[in-house]
Amino acid sequence: MGNGASSSNSGCNSIGGSFVTHHTSHTMANGASSGGGSGGGNSNNGIVEASLMSPAAADDYIPNETPLPCLPISNALHAGMGHPNDGNTNTSSIAAMCGSVNPAHFSIIDSTLREGEQFASAYFNTAQKLEIAQALDDFGVEYIELTSPAASPQSRADCAAICKMGLKAKILCHIRCNMDDARIAVQTGVDGINMCIGTSSQLMKHSHGKDMAYIAAKAKEVIEYVKSKDIEIRFSGEDSFRSDFSEIIKLYSLVDSLGADRVGIADTVGGATPLEVFDKIDALRKVISCDIETHFHNDTGCAIANAYTALEAGATHIDTTVLGIGERNGITPLRGLMACLMPKHREFISNRYKLEKLSHLEQLVARTVSIEIPFNALVLPSQKCD
Template sequence: MSQIYLYDTTLRDGTQSEDISFLVADKVRIAQLLDELGIHYIEGGWPGSNPKDIAFFKEIRKVELKQAKIAAFGSTRRARTTPAKDTNIRTLIQAEPDTITIFGKTWDFHVREALRISLEENLELIYDSLAYLKEHVDEVVYDAEHFFDGYKANPEYAIKTLEAAERAGADCIVLCDTNGGTLPFEIGRIIDQVRKQIRTPLGIHAHNDSECAVANSLVAVEHGIVHVQGTINGFGERCGNANLCSIAPALNLKMDRPCMSEEQLRNLRIVSRTVYELANLVPNKHQPYVGNSAFAHKGGVHVSAIQRHPETYEHIRPEKVGNITRVLVSDLSGKSNILAKAEEFNINLDSKDPVTQEILENIKDLENQGFQFEGAEASFELLMRRALGTMRHFFSVLGFRVIDYRGHGDARPLSEATVRVKVGGRIEHTAAEGQGPVNALDNAMRKALESFYPQLKDMRLFDYKVRVLPTGKGTASVTRVLIESGDRLARWGTVGVSDNIIDASYQALVDAYQYKLLQHQERQNRQD
């Protein structure tokens, strides 16, 4: 059975996605991550299109990669010029990549309307460009752009374009579903016909406009494709490209076509999240295999079952892709959810303990009020510890006041918060300003507490979300505030609910401080 090669184009196709732009340093870092993951080819960009891609190829030559080949991307020569005189072709060679990938036209409609040349002249463009590149680089990949649309429109001509690439010595011919509109049953049928006439190894490049990019790629492998192109997290233009974070585990774990080692596959989630971070995007929590919710269980029946046999509701073991099983708590929860979370938090709780039922009823009552603990597990852990009487009382807030003031004209509003906190027998009364009322309250609380607990200085607020709950009361509606906080070791979520947004924010902030102090105390206890 043939080896399957993964060809990553995150650094080119991925950057064509709306809202994504990588610095040269980001691209180098991602290339290193992909190499460590076991990706065989890394397409660095189109060196003839912009200075950033030219700089990347210079920088990546200074990096020692373990296995990956660096590919440069470009197009066939222009009409009415030779490859030797074509700026794009020359720039590809000057980039000194391990592999050069060029695309050409397959669809007769594009040849006539986009290039405005004859069908025969297009075949010459493909042949001349590939033959010339083969004289200057060890490996050349040909991307047959719009192949499936072209084949459906004019199968005879589409095959002729592949034959031109084959005669020129292309090492791999990639069949591209550029518009992303081909369905899996069409992919297999067309590839079978192509393989009857083309002997060069074939690849697949699928876009996700019909949400079939991953399925099309896997079907292509079943029909003899040996080279699969895609991007990390499915980044790409319009609806994205085939997602290698889904393709790699499917090949390794489900199709018996390993494309990376078991150890490398366990790094899949961290690579996915790092690329999200470098792209400055929030990770898709519902993404298969690597998302936070990919192995999250909420219904009590599900949780009870996975505790006995995880395979009852998990299609693979999450650890194989670097993920974990998560148990959520909500109004759908049963005792099994509560017990599973207690075990996760190292809290000793028995199914027969009356407190377990008390916690469960409390959860359901709070969620009925609008609380949500799925994104606020720190608040849930604090709730359990308070019910069990194991929560240390770090501080009390005796009262707070927030004032907003806006002057005339375009003057910025001013926010000031005053708080009174009690720690032990001491009372601290402080005030602070901030960028808005919640920031002012956060600053005042920190100012009051840091004199007692200096460890709060390394705690940061990472995210703040407000949700207006559908009560039909307009501006008097109940609001839910979710806050994500963290330090250099961890991140945690807390929640507050109130018909006053400042009060809801206060509840979430207090839980965030309490959780930080709890974690610090437990770390000290472990060290002792």
């Protein structure tokens, strides 16, 4: 997360040049620069300034220059890594990548009704939103994320209607980092708020035109307000994988100290690789105590692998959508995440989620957005382990 971490990878940069502005037009607009409330960009107090200037963890962050995958020694030899005792391989790097997933410590935030609305043919009316929300709840997702109620009067009314359904899942809404959005969101009755603002140099220049000091001040204002209402709050830097990660660590250390329930790491342009994901999530996990949410776009086909790797590194929440729908070619698909977790955690996953309801959920969404379920959709067992 400094140096090489400031940009995801060379492929990511080329992708970002084409797509990041389009994504921002849906999620950020220009409102991030016009947040209401008394705490404007010049309201920095000691905690904001000190936290952004001097957390030691950020200064110590050095991305793994030559990360090695978690392979058996025999495979490592075939891969040209040498033998652990011949002085030609970094065994600590291999060991570091051998993370493990504790399924009891993660939750699904399904964003079909937020990210999914950015899919090319997704036009959910109120009745469809209610039906999809119910089906997601029947399946067992822990969170359902909705479009910002500040986006339109209809979005606000739909958000309030879903909050009144009495679902087991917690209802979240996605907002920009400003007080006007936060006040509207609180009024709908949501259980939590997912706040974001662009933190990459590209978005700070072309989306909202503000710097990290401004972002920190606005984040502090919104977090303190939302927490005073006893509502969950997540802070996420949009395009955070292409952001200067030493600055991300400083910023996230601040919002953690302010009481944020989660911080979000977003691969907005879909260029992150699993090794990079492990490196950055692991570094962040070592310096903050709050939960870590991840959001992976699938532009390079790595969304499922990145999500699983994030869990291995210490992430606690994974954003998904049904059939992976979303902007461009979408994000981590719900079924794909289940399939990735099942081989090692079948009994736990089968007990937590009603896998037999997934096909109905996918058929509902496919019909609503007028697409076919892929011929190679992964097959999941519906029965529990013996």
